[in-house]
Amino acid sequence: MKTFCGPKCSLCCTLTSVWGIIQLTLMGIFFWIRSPAFLEDLVIPEHAHDSAEGYLRAMDDSFHTIAINCAVAAALYAVTLGVSGWQMWLNSRN
Numbered sequence: 251m252k253t254f255c256g257p258k259c260s261l262c263c264t265l266t267s268v269w270g271i272i273q274l275t276l277m278g279i280f281f282w283i284r285s286p287a288f289l290e291d292l293v294i295p296e297h298a299h300d301s302a303e304g305y306l307r308a309m310d311d312s313f314h315t316i317a318i319n320c321a322v323a324a325a326l327y328a329v330t331l332g333v334s335g336w337q338m339w340l341n342s343r344n
């Protein structure tokens with residue numbers, strides 16, 4: 251098999267992937283449990299401000315959507331980790 255990135259690039263991608271997985275997993279957990287520290291990051295449409303029930307429903311929907319987005323991004327970082335780890339392994343064999 252042939253490498254397509256060098257040892258420094260694969261090491262950088264591996265470390266970045268590990269950090270991305272850790273950070274996005276923690277953020278996804280905190281959004282899933284509806285941590286108040288992330289209230290400013292929610293996307294709440296203007297029409298949801300009309301009633302308390304609508305506002306709370308929009309908050310819950312936004313928390314859930316962002317938690318799922320964080321999980322998907324962490325999974326993509328896991329794929330990147332696999333590819334960059336494979337490249338590190340190929341580079342170490344040469």
